[in-house]
Amino acid sequence: MTNNTELKKIVENTCEEKELVDTVLVIVEKIVALPKKKKFTIAKLIDYDPQKDIVDPLKQGTIKALVSKVCKKLGIQLTTIDKSFGGLAYNVTHRKDILKKPVRKCTACGYDKFFEIKIVDEEIKTALGVSPKKVKSYVCEKCGHIEFYMEKEM
Numbered sequence: 001m002t003n004n005t006e007l008k009k010i011v012e013n014t015c016e017e018k019e020l021v022d023t024v025l026v027i028v029e030k031i032v033a034l035p036k037k038k039k040f041t042i043a044k045l046i047d048y049d050p051q052k053d054i055v056d057p058l059k060q061g062t063i064k065a066l067v068s069k070v071c072k073k074l075g076i077q078l079t080t081i082d083k084s085f086g087g088l089a090y091n092v093t094h095r096k097d098i099l100k101k102p103v104r105k106c107t108a109c110g111y112d113k114f115f116e117i118k119i120v121d122e123e124i125k126t127a128l129g130v131s132p133k134k135v136k137s138y139v140c141e142k143c144g145h146i147e148f149y150m151e152k153e154m
């Protein structure tokens, strides 16, 4: 089905459930092909037809989690846009976002682990004069130094 062996290897290394490898691979390939910022549901991506071939809710959740994991390894973040009631993972709308990697070492103390923080609208607007969606921020786990990153497409 695919000749992307590199991608297949990543999927195989991520999926402990070997029977899900092919399903996850198909979905990830479709996501990779999407333009960034594109909104999608897994159901629409794969023309999911519960009449034909039903995937139970638990399995949908597992597949979704694996897809997210693989995407993260590829530098793609699946941002949840809405959680529809009923909670079927295939029907949740996601947006394809590109992960921004923090700098390797903290410029203040040299430590190499960061966590990402979200800043509320008003604060970011006051401080930087730009929309919060266009700024990512990371905090050094050791000293608390904050790094800000602007997204490119502005």
Ligand SMILES: [Zn+2]
Pocket (backbone or CB within 6 Å): 106, 107, 108, 109, 110, 111, 140, 141, 142, 143, 144, 145
């Ligand atoms: Zn630091």
